[in-house]
Amino acid sequence: MGISPVPFDxxxxxxxxxxxxxxxxxPSVDAIPEMRDTASALPLPSVAEVIGDxxxxxxxxxxxxxxxxxxxxxxxxxxxxxxxxxPGLYNIHGGGMISGHRDQDTPRLADLVEELGVIAVNAEYRLAPENPDPAPVEDCYAGVKWLSQNAAELGVDPRRIVVMGGSAGGGLSAGVALLARDRGGPFLAGQLLLCPMLDDTNTTPSSHQYDGIGTWQRAINIVGWQALLGDRAGDPAANVSxxxxxxxxxxxxxxxxAFVEAGSAELFRDEDVEYASRIWQAGGQAELHIWQGAFHGFDIFAPDHEVTRAAKAARLSWLRRVLGLGHPTAPRPS
Known part of the structure; x- marks a missing residue:
């Protein structure tokens, strides 16, 4: 597809x-163990180091x-x-369904806990290809259900729980929201979807624009979906959940x-815009932010950039509104 990528800021x-x-x-399904080893060699601060004093x-x-x-x-x-x-946040980490660890999201969650006074549950789930669909999303759904059922013990308001995550974690959060709707619970006050991985077909213009460039590229995205779905990945006629x-x-x-966020210079841009648009078309609530010139995971790799500050402020504003925080007279979600 002869289209030029949106330039990076x-x-x-x-x-x-x-x-x-x-x-x-x-990138290949067979190479996933080696790719995980390479990723695990990068330093990841411990929870204690992130929390500090x-x-x-x-x-x-x-x-x-x-x-x-x-x-x-x-x-x-x-x-x-x-x-x-x-309020409670149930966080699902990213990693393309094939890698990652909950500790990578501790900095993001610690900031939210400190700023908003919320309780965050940061969760693991089984990874593909060893554990293909439906294992990852069923793990995440079970964890959110546990949070709701044990809210009193944890000090969480069960009517103010948001499921959230970035990349694969955003896609799994969207899947959990669909499951909660179709299974009659648990109640979710919102879904915070940060550059979510939603579309296994890889047919959008942006999925082609970032072939070989950026942080999360087309080739590894296809591998992630193949690991999760096998031969069904990308087949529009296949029975994919x-x-x-x-x-x-x-x-x-x-x-x-829903809060949906992506960069304009990343392969998930178009599927994320379409998802928010289709929520509106169905009469639902969605807030969409596309950050100009931003690549996938920009807030993690460029924490001091102006677009990161703007993105974090937008997330905080949405969370305050959907959770009824900061306005004592505002009604809580029912």
């Missing part, structure tokens, strides 16, 4: 150019997974002085309010 492009580029294996308590727990499946590891981040039930690939859902009505 000059400052973000400089960040991208300075990022280390290893001589790792070419902040007024946040940390608890590591193990909770039940789906019926017949292994238990799930979670980290609970809680404001130290909490007098009343607080809408909970695994939410872009395939024909009915987006009845969903909790």
């Amino acid at each position: 000059p400052a973000l492009g400089a960040v991208l150019a300075a990022m280390p580029r290893g001589d790792g294996p070419s 902040r007024e946040i308590d940390v608890e590591e727990r193990t909770i039940p997974g789906p019926a017949g499946a292994p238990d799930l590891d979670i980290t609970v981040l809680r404001p130290r002085h909490l007098d009343a039930p607080a 809408v909970y695994a690939a939410p872009s395939r859902a024909t009915d987006l009505s009845g969903l909790p309010p």
